[in-house]
Amino acid sequence: MRSTLMRSTLVTVAAVFAVGAGGLVTAGPAVAAPTATAAVADESVVPLEVVNLGLTTDEAKHVQCWLRDHWGYTGAIDGLLGTESWKAFQRNLAAHWGYTGPIDGIVGSGTISALQRGLQANEGYTGPIDGIAGPETLAAIKRAADGWTYC
Known part of the structure; x- marks a missing residue:
């Protein structure tokens, strides 16, 4: 149990440092979703990146x-x-908002910049197109989410 907890903690810490080092999304802990983990047959822990903005x-x-x-x-x-x-989401951003990166599910600055362009056109976003998920970007994505249909 202790080794599984230690491994989980190390994976989470490594993921946090990897994201921070790459400058993918600048957001404080109040806006970050917890990282979910999934156990596999050999009891190793595999991180599942969750970015709820x-x-x-x-x-x-x-x-x-x-x-x-x-x-x-x-x-x-x-x-x-x-x-x-x-x-x-990246497929949408590539089709309409100038996203040119890979369709890989990684929320980097290119994904956020394209998202900001879409939010600027549709949700009243007035902040910079800088690839940083700051407070104005987060408020605009909330407005957008509130307008989309729930299943």
Whole structure:
């Protein structure tokens, strides 16, 4: 039990440092969703990246329903915006908002910049297109999520 807890803690700490070192998304702990973990047969722990950008579980479910209905998301409607949710979102951002990166589900500055362009056009976002998920970006994504249909 202790080794599993230690391994889980080390994986979580390593993931936090990897995200911070890469400058992927600048957000405080108040807007970060906890990292979910899934155990596999050999009892090792595999991190599942969840980036809810400050959305509640219900708001994130709204986003997942919209992604399912329009952008090919086939995962669970569980309110956890993981890799598959973000791949679907990146397909939307590539089609409409200038995202040019890989469809990999990684929420980097390119994903956030394209999201900011979409939020600027549709949700009254007036902040900079800087790839940083700051307070104005988070408020605009909440407005968008509230407007999307819940399953």
